Amino acid sequence: MTPFLTQITHISFLFFGLMLLSSCDLPSQKEGKQTPLPFIILAEDGQSVTDAWKSIEGDTITTGRFNPGIKLNRWWVKTQVKNNSKFEDEFFLVLNNPHINMIEVYINGNNHPALITGDRFAFDSRQYPSRDFVFPFELKSGESKEVLMILDKRGETFHIDPELLNEGEYDDRRRNEHLIMGVVSGWMALIIVITLFFWSELRHRSAFYYAIFVLSVFLWIFSHWGMGFQYLWPESVTWVGKSRPVFNLASNVALMLTIINFFPPTSSRKHWKILFRGLIWINGLLLIAFLIIPESNVKPEIIAFFLKTVLVLSAIQILSILSYLIVQYLAKTKFAGYYLAGISFLYSFSILIYLDQVSGSLQLSHYLLNFGSAFGTMGETGLITFAYMRQASLEKKEKEKLALEILKKEKDYADQIILAQEEERNRLGRDLHDSIGGMLGTLHMRLQGLRLKTQDPELQAIQVLVHQGIQETRTLSHNLTPPHLDELGLVKALANEVELLNQEVSVKVLFYHKLETEIPKATEVMVYRIVIELISNSLKHAEASEIAIQLISDPEKLELIVEDDGKGFSDEQKIRGLGLNNINSRVNYLKGELTIDSNSNGTTTLITIPN
Template identity: 75%
Template sequence: MIQFLVQSTRIGIGFLGVIVFLIFSFLPQKEKIPTSLPFTVLVDKGQAVEDVWNSPEGNRITNGTFNPGIQLNRWWIKAKLKNESDAGEEFFFLLNNPHINYIEVYVDGNKQPTYVTGDRFPFDSRPYPSRDFVFPFSLKSGETKEILMLLDKRGETFHIDPEVLNENEFTDRRGTERLIMGIVTGWMILTVVFTMFFWSELRHRSAFYYALYILLVFLWIFSHWGMGFQYLWPESVTWVGKSRPVFNLASNVAFLLTLINFFPPSPTQKRWNSWIRSLIWVNGLLLLAFLIIPESEIKPETIAFFLKGVLILSVVQILIALSYLIVQYLAKTPFAGYYLVGISFLFCFSLLLYVDQVSGAVQLSHYLLNFGSAFGTMGETTLIAFAFMRQASLEKKEKEKLAVKILTREKEIADQVISVQEEERNRLGRDLHDSIGGMLGTLHMRLQGISQKIQDPELQSIQNLVLQGIHETRALSHNLTPPHLDELGLVKALANQVEMLNQEGAIKVKFYHRLESSLSKSTELMVYRIVMELITNSLKHSEASEIGIQLVSDSGKLELMVEDDGKGFSVDQKMGGLGLKNISNRVNYLKGNLTIDSNSKGTTTLIIIPT
């Protein structure tokens, strides 16, 4: 199962890479999009709306992007929309930032806002149901509309990239973004499922923490896109502002726990252990603060301070994680290279985004701002999930090797036990034959001499009992010591026993055999013991007149079938007996299967042994 998942994931990674490459190949480039809208920006100083309408001051933005970083100002922006087509059209004004707290939209010099919306209002207050802020305007041919907006995002990162799209352009944009978000979502879910599977297989806490990390990062990305507000908490205006820092801090904790559990610090790396655990506590305390402090009581200055602190903390912990992984890599710790490359990949994206958010100096493109974190996370999770796959595959191979060693050792121990048992059986057989058998033979000869002198029926009865004891002793001796099994082989030894039974005349025995491959000595001995035990059971208990023995080897297995026409027995009751228990133990030793079918018409025992 693991091998299948590993191969499937490798194929999935390659397929994902091809898809992402094709997406970026066909995505419209920034300079080719004629939708960026020049606009004027003014700092809000509490002036009236009519004063802003009439104010000629402002900064002309020629590339359509405005990013002052983390600021404590509210901003006014002015722009013009014009329909230059020959027919009336529906236009969509986009800010390309789904996290603006408060927005007022004025049209054509009006002093009353046409739209009032923002993250501090329920989602259904938006003029258009979209994850981003979209404002629809219908313009006739040649018509122009002047737009004035008041934007409030004090204490947080402020980035807008105003665009105006007609209906077709807007549909294409939404389709492209949905495709990217669908791929990212599918990949993150797939990675979480795979990582949870590896956790169930490996039972390493690091896999569980990493699955939790991916899930939290995905929730952060989902919130960053504005999808969380649209689909998960459309009425929770207090949670909108908290969701991203909370998920960010929680994912930091989960990743640090993954790191310290996947690569436990050695005794010489105590300071790394202290630093990483300190970072876990700092993230945890900040997370707790964001959760319990009401957002309404936090001033913009405090929000800005905390946000910068979280951003700096994220960069610091990535640097510490990179340094720690470099130490582990230089120490030749397994899989450290995968983590190192994965974190480096994410760090490159994160650093660009953090610098852009704090200072606005990078001026990243619309797609990179919206999906850069997702692309960085996909690269990181791909490499680290592959590390878990490699670990699972290697551990599976190690377990298989260990299992083979254990089975081999168990087989060696079992062989030694059987060898000792056989030596003891042979010794007992020789003692029975030489000692007790000899004594009984001497006694029989003396009784025979006495009986020639004294004709006494009682003496004759004693002589018959002694003769019966000689036969029993000889049978026990032969049973304990298989006659010439090593020299004759299994088939010839069984054939001799069958011939002896047929000569005695008490029961008729048929023996059929077809062995296409040779058997090991231990297997021959076990099979011989099983056959003799089954014959003994039939002779003693079944009152059978005929026994059939069939021994066939074919296609890597040995089939032994012993049948009699006796009165049968209850299998459930007799399985507790010593004879059947011995048979069952020997079959288990040979890794075979035992099936017994018994009724009033006879008993059939089928044993299949792999060879």
């Protein structure tokens, strides 16, 4: 494991340990804590309400949580609510299970129910608008009431942890719960947005499947809290019972699709691919079955079988996913450690809560029991989302590196072409000077001899034309072959050109330079030709008396400024050319910027080329 991943894992387990420590009922924390409400539990076996009221204490008396697992019978619960304070107060009997199909409540030996509610009734049927089943009682000081309830959760997991809270305690409980649920909801929404962003950027199907997984888990958590029934489907009494297994199965499918797309099995590990595909199909078929089979037509025995199948399937999936991630981690697959730590984090919370619900020996707090799955999911999503962030960062760096390499290769190739073109220009310039220039020079000398012998004025005219041809050939040769640019460098070559111009033309040419960095050869050639083109434009078209050239460089850029005090040119002339098309093409090749300001007082050309 890399040092970075080791730190992340240590932080994760530290977070887990602190959460566990703060959530357990340690002796020092019990002081001032609401004592669990004693109650009598009795399996319903055809008893009437009267029989249930008469049941003796020897039936089953428990203090705290009761979790028999999946059973096929209903349960009688009898307890007493009493105000032991000195003042009248409102008390709330909380069952700490928002998923009971039907509840009938009887008060003080009455055989007629004071309230009938449950998941099989619309949310408005509840006496108190809460995600959990809450029953308020107004009690005077010392007053007590006997409460009998019949709870129906046949064929499904059943557990209760009755508590009696006064108004202040209940308000504190609700406020803390809403704070936790708000934080978890905000976190999950943020993770979904971030993951979808990574999917849009990376175009990895695993990121899309992971976003579906996080959404499914969030909807499962929302349903598990009872918030789905309260806010999303308060009238859908058929969906409230299906929502949790449906979202659970959907999250299983999405998680396995995420893993096999993020870590595709190699050809030597085809058995993993077969295993995951089989589990995906089984989960998918169970999901469809839950969706299409009307719950009202299903017997408790069938529901129990389905749920037990889902539990066994979940255990197989946990072992399969952890085993596969361990194999990937041992194979040193990138980011496998993040997934392994994240999934282990989630499953650790789930196993911890399951063990406490079955045995009750861990004595986990109310908050960890109700929100432990959410805490585990937050840790898991944080680690895996961090893996996507790392992957996106690495891929971005790889793309940038590849783009730079391609750009460098393209530039090197273009530089080679430019240098080859320059070599060809030099050859043509030399040929013009040595071949045609030499022949024209010889012709000029012979014409001079003939003219002296014959004194023919026609020969003098021809000699003048030949002399012009010699001058034009020299100019062409000079332009094609920058004088000693390779040997002298850009600054010295331009300085020589300026000195020559000051000798040959009446325009005053000034040259200022300050170079702090070395300029590549191909750039030197381009800049030299740009300067010559700008000077030529000023000499031919501007009617200037002075031309100023500035060449300045620093580590970031090379800056060229050419100014004249001529008559300037119009936008139409600028569009038509004046050699500017060639200049613009060269500047674009160098990834530079060209700015021209021309008016009747002169023209200023600014060229900035990045280093």
